Amino acid sequence: MTPIFQTSTYVQEAPGKHHGYEYARTQNPTRTVLQNNIAALENGKHGLCFSSGMAATDAIARLFVPGDEIICTNDLYGGTYRLFTKVFEKYGLRFHFVPMHNIHNINKHISAKTRMIWVETPTNPLMHIIDIKGAAAIARQCNALLVVDNTFASPYLQNPLDTGADIVMHSATKYIGGHSDAVMGMLVTNSDNLHEQLKFLQNACGAVPGPQDCFLMLRGIKTLHIRMQRHCENAKKVAVFLTSHPKVEKVFYPGLTSHPNHDIAKKQMKDFGGMLSFTLKGDNMEDALKVLSGTKLFSLAESLGGVESLIGHPATMTHASIPREERIKNGLKDTLIRLSVGIEDIDDLIDDLNKAIG
Numbered sequence: 001m002t003p004i005f006q007t008s009t010y011v012q013e014a015p016g017k018h019h020g021y022e023y024a025r026t027q028n029p030t031r032t033v034l035q036n037n038i039a040a041l042e043n044g045k046h047g048l049c050f051s052s053g054m055a056a057t058d059a060i061a062r063l064f065v066p067g068d069e070i071i072c073t074n075d076l077y078g079g080t081y082r083l084f085t086k087v088f089e090k091y092g093l094r095f096h097f098v099p100m101h102n103i104h105n106i107n108k109h110i111s112a113k114t115r116m117i118w119v120e121t122p123t124n125p126l127m128h129i130i131d132i133k134g135a136a137a138i139a140r141q142c143n144a145l146l147v148v149d150n151t152f153a154s155p156y157l158q159n160p161l162d163t164g165a166d167i168v169m170h171s172a173t174k175y176i177g178g179h180s181d182a183v184m185g186m187l188v189t190n191s192d193n194l195h196e197q198l199k200f201l202q203n204a205c206g207a208v209p210g211p212q213d214c215f216l217m218l219r220g221i222k223t224l225h226i227r228m229q230r231h232c233e234n235a236k237k238v239a240v241f242l243t244s245h246p247k248v249e250k251v252f253y254p255g256l257t258s259h260p261n262h263d264i265a266k267k268q269m270k271d272f273g274g275m276l277s278f279t280l281k282g283d284n285m286e287d288a289l290k291v292l293s294g295t296k297l298f299s300l301a302e303s304l305g306g307v308e309s310l311i312g313h314p315a316t317m318t319h320a321s322i323p324r325e326e327r328i329k330n331g332l333k334d335t336l337i338r339l340s341v342g343i344e345d346i347d348d349l350i351d352d353l354n355k356a357i358g
């Protein structure tokens with residue numbers, strides 16, 4: 001197994017003469033192995049690890065200068081929305097939040113100052129699928145970077161660098177780690193130039209993960225493919241069950257043929273993932289809250305991508321930082337429930353939901 005180099009510094013042979021490792025914020029051998037590992041998983045040349053997904057996103061945003069414009073998916077992870085609007089708008093970056101399930105909407109916001117297109121697909125929590133190849137073509141035309149937040153799909157289901165993305169971002173906290181026991185972010189790129197800039201920021205700003213967490217990620221990755229297969233298999237069955245439930249209004253899962261972006265999902269993903277959302281009939285938030293506190297196997301918690309199933313309420317949990325008006329406008333209703341379907345026995349999972357929905 002890769003050793004855990006639990007050290008903050010490295011003994012040098014002579015001043016200026018060392019073995020490639022000087023200080024642990026800059027480099028750590030356990031981290032190096034993980035960075036090479038994630039680069040390989042994403043078919044990329046360079047990988048970089050950060051202390052959280054948000055720290056990885058923060059490093060990307062620091063590539064830009066006041067006046068630069070960024071076009072983002074509108075129903076993106078609430079923390080990304082918060083970082084962009086509450087932190088980076090203060091430093092003069094300008095963000096446009098655009099529904100990208102029709103990628104031509106991106107064109108309406110392009111200007112001479114557009115520097116980056118930020119795509120999250122599948123989106124969180126409405127499971128829209130964005131055409132990565134199409135977004136890459138638009139980004140190339142306007143000389144902007146295309147960044148894909150690949151957290152929901154994981155490198156097992158899609159590799160955005162292969163279809164034209166410049167940087168892939170991961171909250172490795174989720175499927176990559178897979179066991180809900182560590183927080184981490186990752187970036188992968190094929191560009192030497194981008195890698196140099198991001199590596200500089202990783203060291204200069206210092207949001208690096210510790211070696212113990214790097215070890216846990218490496219161990220999690222060993223079973224990524226098997227976990228993902230079961231996540232997908234179980235989520236598909238849960239989606240079918242929910243679709244036929246009389247109290248369920250709508251199921252958001254890209255694997256359903258009724259999903260508006262099903263064809264794109266089929267083209268760009270190996271399978272449809274372990275995440276899904278559904279709304280209950282009516283507009284009563286209380287009904288949703290009853291389901292959320294009624295499950296026993298689905299634990300009520302933020303986060304996703306672990307082997308154990310989680311249930312969440314975006315309106316009051318992950319997406320509470322988005323103003324209600326903005327939320328509803330984007331289709332994120334008060335009765336929306338999000339599931340991270342784990343790898344447990346499928347009959348137990350369906351039984352648990354059936355009892356909770358009533």
Ligand SMILES: Cc1ncc(COP(=O)(O)O)c(C=O)c1O
Pocket residue numbers: 052053054055077079080120124149151152170171172173183184185303
């Ligand atoms: C899609 C997505 N991107 C980014 C993040 C942020 O990652 P982290 O929590 O590791 O900082 C999350 C966290 O939930 C996420 O779901």
